[in-house]
Amino acid sequence: MAGxxxxxxxxxxxxxxxxxxxxxxxVGKTLIQMTxxxxxxxxxxxxxxxxxNQQYEEIILEQLEGITKNQILSEPMMRNTAPCITYASFKxxxxxxxxxxxxxxxxxxxxxxxxFIDIATKxxxxxKNKDALVxxxxxxTHPETGYGYIQAHSGQxxxxxxxxxKTFTEKPDIKMxxxxxxxxxxxxxxGIFIWSLTSIMEALKEHTPDIYILFKEGIDIxxxxxxxSFIEKTYNECxxxxxxxxxxxxxxxxxMIPSSFGWSDLxxxxxxxxxxxxxxxxNAINGNNVMTYKTNNxxxxxxxxxxxxxxxxxxxxIVERDNILLICKKEDExxxxxxxxxxxxEKGNKxx
Amino acid sequence: MAGxxxxxxxxxxxxxxxxxxxxxxxVGKTLIQMTxxxxxxxxxxxxxxxxxNQQYEEIILEQLEGITKNQILSEPMMRNTAPCITYASFKxxxxxxxxxxxxxxxxxxxxxxxxFIDIATKxxxxxKNKDALVxxxxxxTHPETGYGYIQAHSGQxxxxxxxxxKTFTEKPDIKMxxxxxxxxxxxxxxGIFIWSLTSIMEALKEHTPDIYILFKEGIDIxxxxxxxSFIEKTYNECxxxxxxxxxxxxxxxxxMIPSSFGWSDLxxxxxxxxxxxxxxxxNAINGNNVMTYKTNNxxxxxxxxxxxxxxxxxxxxIVERDNILLICKKEDExxxxxxxxxxxxEKGNKxx
Numbered sequence: 001m002a003g004x005x006x007x008x009x010x011x012x013x014x015x016x017x018x019x020x021x022x023x024x025x026x027v028g029k030t031l032i033q034m035t036x037x038x039x040x041x042x043x044x045x046x047x048x049x050x051x052x053n054q055q056y057e058e059i060i061l062e063q064l065e066g067i068t069k070n071q072i073l074s075e076p077m078m079r080n081t082a083p084c085i086t087y088a089s090f091k092x093x094x095x096x097x098x099x100x101x102x103x104x105x106x107x108x109x110x111x112x113x114x115x116f117i118d119i120a121t122k123x124x125x126x127x128k129n130k131d132a133l134v135x136x137x138x139x140x141t142h143p144e145t146g147y148g149y150i151q152a153h154s155g156q157x158x159x160x161x162x163x164x165x166k167t168f169t170e171k172p173d174i175k176m177x178x179x180x181x182x183x184x185x186x187x188x189x190x191g192i193f194i195w196s197l198t199s200i201m202e203a204l205k206e207h208t209p210d211i212y213i214l215f216k217e218g219i220d221i222x223x224x225x226x227x228x229s230f231i232e233k234t235y236n237e238c239x240x241x242x243x244x245x246x247x248x249x250x251x252x253x254x255x256m257i258p259s260s261f262g263w264s265d266l267x268x269x270x271x272x273x274x275x276x277x278x279x280x281x282x283n284a285i286n287g288n289n290v291m292t293y294k295t296n297n298x299x300x301x302x303x304x305x306x307x308x309x310x311x312x313x314x315x316x317x318i319v320e321r322d323n324i325l326l327i328c329k330k331e332d333e334x335x336x337x338x339x340x341x342x343x344x345x346e347k348g349n350k351x352x
Numbered sequence: 353m354a355g356x357x358x359x360x361x362x363x364x365x366x367x368x369x370x371x372x373x374x375x376x377x378x379v380g381k382t383l384i385q386m387t388x389x390x391x392x393x394x395x396x397x398x399x400x401x402x403x404x405n406q407q408y409e410e411i412i413l414e415q416l417e418g419i420t421k422n423q424i425l426s427e428p429m430m431r432n433t434a435p436c437i438t439y440a441s442f443k444x445x446x447x448x449x450x451x452x453x454x455x456x457x458x459x460x461x462x463x464x465x466x467x468f469i470d471i472a473t474k475x476x477x478x479x480k481n482k483d484a485l486v487x488x489x490x491x492x493t494h495p496e497t498g499y500g501y502i503q504a505h506s507g508q509x510x511x512x513x514x515x516x517x518k519t520f521t522e523k524p525d526i527k528m529x530x531x532x533x534x535x536x537x538x539x540x541x542x543g544i545f546i547w548s549l550t551s552i553m554e555a556l557k558e559h560t561p562d563i564y565i566l567f568k569e570g571i572d573i574x575x576x577x578x579x580x581s582f583i584e585k586t587y588n589e590c591x592x593x594x595x596x597x598x599x600x601x602x603x604x605x606x607x608m609i610p611s612s613f614g615w616s617d618l619x620x621x622x623x624x625x626x627x628x629x630x631x632x633x634x635n636a637i638n639g640n641n642v643m644t645y646k647t648n649n650x651x652x653x654x655x656x657x658x659x660x661x662x663x664x665x666x667x668x669x670i671v672e673r674d675n676i677l678l679i680c681k682k683e684d685e686x687x688x689x690x691x692x693x694x695x696x697x698e699k700g701n702k703x704x
Contacts, residue, residue, distance in 0.1 A: 293687070293691065303675075305675065306676070308676075308677045308679075309678045309691050310680075312679075312681030320677070325659070325672070327663065332646070343643070
């Protein structure tokens with residue numbers, strides 16, 4: 001899933017170039033490239049499909065070597081994850097009704113790839129013989145208020161590694177997050193799912209029949225030249241709804257694998273900062289020509305060809321891209337979306 | 353005099369584009385244009401001569417409408433003000449040996465132009481009948497440590513407005529500057545001089561005979577096609593020395609007019625800040641697309657086409673030009689020259 005147009009990393013991310021297509025960690029690969037490489041280690045490339053907004057088709061073909069146009073599912077508009085997964089399920093069904101599927105966001109970080117592959121493989125083995133919707137829950141390391149949580153039935157395990165899921169919860173406040181952490185039954189919702197095509201089709205049909213029926217109408221159209229226009233019409237008729245809300249919270253065959261493979265959704269500058277390399281003054285610097293003096297705990301992302309001299313900043317985000325410069329105190333990063341609204345209302349869409 | 357290559361406003365000023373050729377106040381005119389316009393009000397344009405480094409000839413012709421190539425005296429290298437003034441004196445001597453002259457830096461600010469013209473006119477009248485070297489001394493408003501001072505003989509006035517000069521002093525420390533301010537006999541050295549050609553030629557001959565003789569050799573060459581090569585050779589042989597040191601401190605016919613026409617040498621970002629328009633948060637902002645939040649007492653100079661969002665800065669200088677960005681605490685502006693040395697040693701001359 002690579003359809004996001006997140007604005008939290010503006011101006012580094014832009015509508016025309018959202019986070020998943022950026023080398024946001026400064027490691028030489030974009031996030032979707034890292035995700036693609038991770039899955040290519042145990043999934044044949046021809047079995048990898050990317051659902052994204054149609055405006056990103058070109059950038060996907062550029063960034064992912066070995067991916068062809070027919071592996072890209074182009075969405076005409078944003079409709080959240082339930083329509084996205086339904087579309088992909090019907091399309092794959094036509095290719096192989098016996099497929100087993102891993103669904104994953106394209107813009108998350110996973111540090112321990114071997115452990116991830118091990119867990120994903122266990123999940124795939126589990127669903128071979130069982131009608132189950134499996135999700136990967138991340139064992140929390142701190143009382144994070146920025147993530148949704150999954151509550152597992154305590155003690156109850158299947159196959160020694162899987163737990164049955166009790167509920168999905170929204171982002172908690174800090175008090176609640178502390179209780180979640182203490183209880184040991186709560187896990188971060190990674191948005192990574194493992195299921196057989198049969199199980200997810202059945203679940204969609206049962207729990208979100210409106211969407212299921214809309215996409216079922218195209219059963220003879222998928223993988224034909226009429227697919228794009230059918231999808232255009234269908235997405236128009238769909239309500240935006242997440243797969244968590246549409247299916248996972250309602251189904252009673254949901255399982256979770258507790259996981260600790262160094263996961264982050266990289267959803268904020270602070271999360272990003274945690275995973276960037278720091279210099280001796282704790283500055284995370286990307287850019288070949290940045291010189292700092294009396295500056296610490298900053299995130300600095302600058303074009304390589306730009307000479308930047310910074311003296312006397314502390315706990316700031318300093319980012320430039322495409323002739324847009326943002327300087328923002330780290331503690332105010334939640335305000336970036338408000339700045340963006342001001343930019344939009346004062347200058348129009350050209351900077352968004 | 354427009355030969356400076358000051359680096360204190362880097363990266364807004366650059367070697368290829370020093371301060372005098374910049375609209376550093378953001379008023380729509382460069383400093384040399386402001387100086388030229390000020391003098392054009394009471395001096396015929398054809399009587400205005402500009403001495404500058406030869407690399408700036410083109411920029412002068414661009415910026416000063418009505419100035420022709422033969423009014424520009426091109427210096428092949430920097431040799432301070434004594435050679436500059438000697439060169440100009442000999443060249444003008446050939447055109448009009450009876451000329452009276454005002455010498456002025458091209459990059460200073462004068463807010464009260466009418467008062468300036470009034471005082472300059474009084475100076476010109478004074479030297480008509482007297483062999484005198486007149487300088488304009490600025491009545492100090494605060495114990496400035498960034499300027500040289502002129503000490504006048506106390507009480508002694510000529511013509512009711514002129515004072516005889518006792519000594520020239522270097523930049524004082526703050527204790528001394530306070531004493532200067534209290535005494536009432538000390539004035540800021542503006543570097544503006546008024547004299548007859550006869551008087552200055554006589555003074556050069558007497559007090560700095562080495563330089564005088566070097567330039568006298570070209571007496572038949574000024575205003576001919578051989579002038580440039582003669583000047584090239586002569587500047588090479590000259591020691592760099594200021595007119596203050598070479599002549600003014602030695603001559604005993606030096607007079608001063610106490611002046612209060614809103615003068616500043618605009619020699620530091622702080623001096624500049626004083627004279628820039630401020631917004632309600634005391635930010636001095638140049639740039640059409642700058643948006644600030646929780647930001648105050650800053651100097652912000654940005655290209656007009658650049659979108660800039662600043663949140664949470666206080667007492668900083670933020671300047672960008674030619675793809676070079678400088679962020680520096682105001683209190684550290686003296687360090688900019690050290691940053692520049694680091695840039696030079698790490699990146700070479702291309703950013704200087």
